[in-house]
């Protein structure tokens with residue numbers, strides 16, 4: 179959580195009066211300083227993320243955590259955006275109340291010339307914008323005006339709201355009187371920040387850097403030590419921001435928590451195996467698998483969400499893993515009996531879940547639904563049932579792949595319905611297919627109990643190999659393909675006839691050797707998918 183002090187610091191640095199470089203006057207207008215520009219963009223970036231966060235929260239759909247949205251590559255000024263976003267969310271109930279009382283959201287403001295042209299000129303092309311259309315931006319700027327000490331006025335929306343500063347302040351004063359409190363901090367609605375003082379973990383990407391070198395490099399700046407359970411994991415002090423550290427931006431280390439790092443380690447695939455990552459984006463565990471397999475063998479990374487496929491591809495690219503094949507499609511539709519999967523020996527199943535175990539990490543306590551109790555118990559329970567139904571189907575499907583010896587099922591949920599209940603419901607099938615539940619980390623002392631604040635759930639199924647994979651038919655072309663990352667775009671849409679799937683293919687590198695024609699390729703991939711009569715929209 180970013181303190182108001184930190185947010186103020188950022189606001190101060192963005193303020194023209196404290197920033198050294200104020201641009202020169204030009205043609206009757208004033209060119210903005212870098213700090214003004216940066217504040218202008220940070221507010222708009224924060225507003226964009228805020229819109230996604232609020233829409234996701236209102237519809238209870240997983241759109242990514244606050245952190246993951248801010249640390250998306252499309253956000254340029256991450257630090258300022260994050261600070262503004264967290265602070266605005268913290269004060270959001272008050273801000274909404276203030277804007278309502280001051281009747282500002284129903285007004286319009288005038289935009290002079292082009293808002294993005296950083297010259298405040300007196301020659302006008304006036305356009306009117308409605309505040310409602312820019313609601314999130316209004317929230318961000320109102321936060322800045324009311325609660326941070328300085329504000330840069332660059333931008334028409336800023337000018338408009340600043341001209342109503344008195345109305346905003348009067349509205350705030352009225353609300354305090356009405357609620358019988360003296361300070362804004364005393365308003366009961368303000369979110370309490372939980373005390374999160376967990377260490378920062380980084381996982382060394384051994385495809386790019388060895389653990390000793392990472393230890394040495396990070397040791398120049400921080401107190402760092404090896405984790406006592408996972409050899410490639412390093413432990414650093416809590417609260418440090420490493421997002422821009424060169425080892426992180428180069429993909430030499432990944433910011434990955436201990437519990438998340440335990441999942442691929444529990445699967446423990448051997449170099450040379452064919453491994454399926456069933457629900458893979460954004461790909462942290464996919465590239466961990468690649469590192470554990472030392473780049474040997476093949477990982478098929480399946481993901482059904484188009485946007486998240488892009489994220490997955492970025493992660494793979496960053497990691498330098500050359501043995502990952504990205505499959506854009508629904509895992510439940512993959513035909514386990516298809517020859518392409520006949521050599522899959524391990525499956526990592528980390529499906530969509532409620533995320534209840536990592537909600538503090540994801541800053542969910544800042545979301546409106548966490549304080550207003552907008553989500554009723556029955557809505558939440560329906561959601562959990564829907565998720566559990568999908569998770570159960572996915573686990574049963576994973577256990578049906580013919581050559582699979584190890585299946586890891588993991589969630590970041592603390593709900594029994596998504597964890598033990600799913601595993602229990604799959605046990606009869608698992609047993610009849612020759613699997614038994616195994617202990618992934620015998621030395622891990624507190625299995626089954628909440629180990630940190632929040633938590634992960636990991637179940638490992640193993641079966642002795644009954645199939646000699648060297649006798650498996652080799653899939654023509656695929657085995658000979660030199661393709662490293664293959665982009666297969668598959669759009670499976672439910673239609674009147676549920677057995678029919680509509681697909682699109684695009685290849686960055688050839689999937690098969692030239693011996694196979696495109697037509698042949700199409701029918702080859704058509705038979706990869708196998709309808710199990712389930713909904714694709716699990717969330």
Ligand SMILES: C[S@@+](CC[C@H](N)C(=O)[O-])C[C@H]1O[C@@H](n2cnc3c(N)ncnc32)[C@H](O)[C@@H]1O
Nearest residue numbers: 457459460461462463481482483508509528530
């Ligand atoms: C919990 S996340 C996986 C996180 C990932 N293992 C990692 O460590 O980076 C679950 C992912 O599964 C995807 N997903 C959900 N249902 C799916 C399905 N039926 N087939 C393929 N992917 C699915 C979601 O879009 C989401 O990206």
